[in-house]
Amino acid sequence: MTTTTIAAPVRSVSQPSQGNRLSWAVSDVMTITWRNLLALTRTPEALFFTTLQPIMFVLLFTYVFGGAIHVPGGHYIQFLMPGIFVQTVIFGAMSTAAGLSEDLHKGLIERFRALPMSRAAVLAGRTTSDVVRNVFVVILITAVGYAVGFRIGTNVAYFLCGVLLILFFAYSLSWGFAYIGLSAPNAETAQVMVFPLIFPLLFASSAFVPIRYMPGWLQAFAYHQPVTQVVNAARSLMVGGVLHDAGAVDAALLWCAGLLVVLAPAAVRKYRKVA
Amino acid sequence: MTNSSTRSLAVEAHDLVKVFPRGQVRALDGVSLEVEEGTVLGLLGPNGAGKTTAVRILSTILGPDSGHATILGHDVVKEADTVRRVIGLAGQYAAVDENLTGRENIHMVGRLSHLSRKVSARRADELLEDFGLAGAGDRVLKTYSGGMRRRLDLAAALVANPPVLFLDEPTTGLDPQSRQALWVAIEDLVREGTTVLLTTQYLEEADRLARDIVVIDHGRVIAEGTPAQLKADLGTSVVSVTLGDRSAVAEAVELLTPFSEKPPLVEDSVIELTVTDGPKAGAEVLRALDGAQVAIAGLALREPSLDDVFLSLTGHKTTIDDETEESAKPKRGLGRSRKSDVADGKDAA
Numbered sequence: 001m002t003t004t005t006i007a008a009p010v011r012s013v014s015q016p017s018q019g020n021r022l023s024w025a026v027s028d029v030m031t032i033t034w035r036n037l038l039a040l041t042r043t044p045e046a047l048f049f050t051t052l053q054p055i056m057f058v059l060l061f062t063y064v065f066g067g068a069i070h071v072p073g074g075h076y077i078q079f080l081m082p083g084i085f086v087q088t089v090i091f092g093a094m095s096t097a098a099g100l101s102e103d104l105h106k107g108l109i110e111r112f113r114a115l116p117m118s119r120a121a122v123l124a125g126r127t128t129s130d131v132v133r134n135v136f137v138v139i140l141i142t143a144v145g146y147a148v149g150f151r152i153g154t155n156v157a158y159f160l161c162g163v164l165l166i167l168f169f170a171y172s173l174s175w176g177f178a179y180i181g182l183s184a185p186n187a188e189t190a191q192v193m194v195f196p197l198i199f200p201l202l203f204a205s206s207a208f209v210p211i212r213y214m215p216g217w218l219q220a221f222a223y224h225q226p227v228t229q230v231v232n233a234a235r236s237l238m239v240g241g242v243l244h245d246a247g248a249v250d251a252a253l254l255w256c257a258g259l260l261v262v263l264a265p266a267a268v269r270k271y272r273k274v275a
Numbered sequence: 276m277t278n279s280s281t282r283s284l285a286v287e288a289h290d291l292v293k294v295f296p297r298g299q300v301r302a303l304d305g306v307s308l309e310v311e312e313g314t315v316l317g318l319l320g321p322n323g324a325g326k327t328t329a330v331r332i333l334s335t336i337l338g339p340d341s342g343h344a345t346i347l348g349h350d351v352v353k354e355a356d357t358v359r360r361v362i363g364l365a366g367q368y369a370a371v372d373e374n375l376t377g378r379e380n381i382h383m384v385g386r387l388s389h390l391s392r393k394v395s396a397r398r399a400d401e402l403l404e405d406f407g408l409a410g411a412g413d414r415v416l417k418t419y420s421g422g423m424r425r426r427l428d429l430a431a432a433l434v435a436n437p438p439v440l441f442l443d444e445p446t447t448g449l450d451p452q453s454r455q456a457l458w459v460a461i462e463d464l465v466r467e468g469t470t471v472l473l474t475t476q477y478l479e480e481a482d483r484l485a486r487d488i489v490v491i492d493h494g495r496v497i498a499e500g501t502p503a504q505l506k507a508d509l510g511t512s513v514v515s516v517t518l519g520d521r522s523a524v525a526e527a528v529e530l531l532t533p534f535s536e537k538p539p540l541v542e543d544s545v546i547e548l549t550v551t552d553g554p555k556a557g558a559e560v561l562r563a564l565d566g567a568q569v570a571i572a573g574l575a576l577r578e579p580s581l582d583d584v585f586l587s588l589t590g591h592k593t594t595i596d597d598e599t600e601e602s603a604k605p606k607r608g609l610g611r612s613r614k615s616d617v618a619d620g621k622d623a624a
Contacts, residue, residue: 024389031386039374042415111370111431114334116359117387 025118032125036099037132050095051137054088055144061208062148069209073242081141081150082162082234083207086227088141089134089170090202094194096130096174097181101190104182104274123267127174134170138163153239162237165249168256169230175263182270201227226255285439285470286310286333290342293328293494302328304494305342310472310487312347312438315465317485318474321589325494326474327366330443333472334364346439360388363432366443371416371428377403378412381431388435395434402430406460422453429460440464442473446480458483478582492589505584511536512553513577514560518544519570527569534560537587544572549583 040047061080071079103109103122112122142150152159177194184190204218205211205227211219222228232245233252286309293303303325310316320326331337333344335355343350349357371380378399385395403412406426411419419427425445432440442461446454461484465471475481481488482502490498490505498505514534518527521544528539528546534556535548550556553576564571 027389028387031383035372035375035379035383038379039372042374106373107366107370108372110331110336111364111384112387113336114359114362114364115384115387116356116389121387 025121028118028121029124029128031117032121033129033132036126036129040129040133047133050092051140053091054084054137054141057087058084058141058144058148065208071210075149077145077149078151078153078239079210079235079243080208081145082166082238083205083231084141084145085138085163085166085234086169086231087202087207088137089166090173090198090227092134092137093130093170093174093177094191094198095133096126097177097184097190097194098187100126100178100181101184102187105186119272120268123175123178123264123271126178127171130174131167131171134167138166153241153243154237158237158240162234165237165252165256166230166234169226169252169259172256172259172263175260175267178267179263179270182267182274201225205231207231226252226259229255283312284309285312286316286344286346286472288329288333288342288344291329291332291339291344292341293325293332293337293339301494303332303339303342306491306494306496307342308489308496308499310470312470313465313468314486315461315471315473315484317481317488318472318491319476319478319481319488319585320474320491321476323493324491326491327443328494329491330364330366330441330472330474334362334441335359360435361438363435363437363440364443365425365429365432365440365445367445367447371424371431373416376413376415377408377419377423377427377430380416380427381434384431385434390435398434402433406430407456420453422449422456425449425453425457426460429457433464438468439470440472442471444474444476446475446477454480478580478585482580490585490588497588498584506579508584511549511551511579511583512556513579513583514548514550514553514557515573515575515577516546516548516560516564516571517573517575518546519572520544523569526567527564530563530567530569531560534563549587 058080061084062077066076066080069076069079073079100123109122118124180193180197181187181190184193204214204222205225206222207227211222211228214222229248229251232248235243236245236248288306288308291303291306292301294301306325306329308316308318308329318326318329328337332339333346333351335351335358338352343352345351346358347361349361351358372383375383381399381402382395385398386392390398399412400409403409406429408423408427408430411423416424416427429442429445445461446457449457458480461471461473465484471484473481473484486501488498488500488502488505489496498508500508516527516531518524524541524544524546528541531539531546531548534550536551537549540547548556548560557574557576561571561574
């Protein structure tokens with residue numbers, strides 16, 4: 001009869017110091033961001049076609065619709081470009097929904113749940129990597145805009161403020177898309193679920209046409225919804241002049257902050273529930 | 276007879292209950308189990324028995340509706356964060372990132388387990404080497420075979436040297452060679468002192484790896500013990516008769532039924548009888564068949580396998596394929612049926 005007195009392996013469990021908690025949470029967000037961006041570079045086709053889309057919108061509106069649309073100041077490209085920026089980042093935020101949905105259904109988030117990482121890092125990392133991607137796309141679109149005649153009407157500092165505002169808007173919005181991504185049964189559905197939401201917001205706004213040509217009831221909606229406010233603010237900052245809309249910047253910032261405050265906790269709560 | 280008092284428990288679960296609201300599935304209906312430190316517990320059961328749910332609760336992914344569980348003394352609900360620091364999880368759905376390389380996957384899990392960049396990178400090198408993936412380490416996972424993915428999944432689970440490892444059907448859908456390779460890897464880990472809780476549908480796997488076995492079905496523990504105990508509890512042997520002529524099966528079954536304690540199992544021209552005294556029954560069977568002039572091609576006497584244990588416990592074979600486990604995990608996508616998993620989830624792309 002053998003006696004089992006083998007010493008059980010004692011492995012100490014390192015306890016994180018409380019001060020470390022925050023730095024680890026930041027590190028977790030960075031790791032997830034890194035991973036998302038890396039994944040993005042591994043599917044260059046997706047990146048190529050998602051940037052091709054806004055370029056085609058620029059060309060479409062400039063050369064096809066532009067001539068028929070009368071805007072204050074008379075230069076449609078000046079009117080259009082801030083709208084295109086906003087449209088681009090909104091479409092980009094759609095990938096937040098699809099990406100999260102994919103992680104969820106491929107079991108990756110399940111693995112994350114069994115790791116000692118920050119709970120919110122999966123969402124924060126996703127929205128952060130989307131901002132990074134948006135910066136890249138905005139630079140590209142600016143170049144395309146310049147090629148077809150867009151010029152900064154204010155100065156570079158104001159222009160950059162406009163870009164920051166648009167990125168802020170996209171960031172806030174991506175939490176809402178994260179929520180949708182977590183609710184969708186799969187990545188493909190996530191993408192189509194997002195569409196009916198962003199379509200009216202984007203097209204019933206001042207992004208492509210002045211809203212004063214819309215019927216009265218639609219004007220009321222169009223003027224008071226966030227996309228219009230953000231586009232108007234972006235025009236004020238990037239182009240100015242006749243397109244300046246006093247108060248739009250404040251309204252836009254309020255919208256962005258408000259959306260973030262509402263959507264981020266909702267997404268986190270949803271994440272806790274489904275993952 | 277086991278002096279368990281000298282060794283402590285790595286995993287302890289008491290009366291775990293989990294009901295999934297969708298379809299009112301009682302995935303776990305009061306499951307208790309214990310895993311001694313440094314040993315392997317095989318959690319055995321058919322699809323939908325509740326194995327995966329048990330692992331998800333023990334690995335803090337899911338909260339139990341009632342009951343409690345501890346890992347190395349830490350409560351899986353109240354001290355979930357501490358538990359996550361001492362466990363590794365690898366499963367039937369190799370939870371790896373398709374777009375990253377093998378090395379990047381391990382590194383990511385290492386960083387999220389809060390290893391320093393340097394340690395994490397070093398561990399990635401070591402693990403890729405250990406699991407025979409050194410050459411494939413810098414390839415994107417999309418190019419990996421099913422077996423390679425599982426090995427990588429296991430490697431990633433080990434990055435932080437967890438003393439307790441949960442393996443949820445680690446070899447389901449793998450070819451025999453890949454299965455062997457994973458078994459050897461798991462045996463190595465156990466030799467080094469890792470505690471393993473392994474769920475499996477393969478009795479052979481449990482027989483080879485597990486010191487103790489817990490059999491669950493419909494969310495309840497229906498048997499537990501060592502493989503030898505479970506077989507001994509059955510207290511029977513199997514007489515397996517192969518007939519020379521298939522057309523004689525009906526006649527032979529009628530002839531042999533009185534010798535068997537349960538209705539004989541018939542598969543092609545093989546008839547299996549459950550008997551208490553093997554040698555005696557074997558002789559009687561021969562005599563009876565000879566007397567009736569039924570030609571036999573073979574006769575074998577064997578101790579019960581875990582398969583027999585399982586059959587007698589659950590009333591069904593392990594290979595039945597109901598999809599209740601799917602409904603027990605309502606958050607899974609549609610493309611995740613077991614059959615597609617054999618093709619290693621490529622469909623999920």
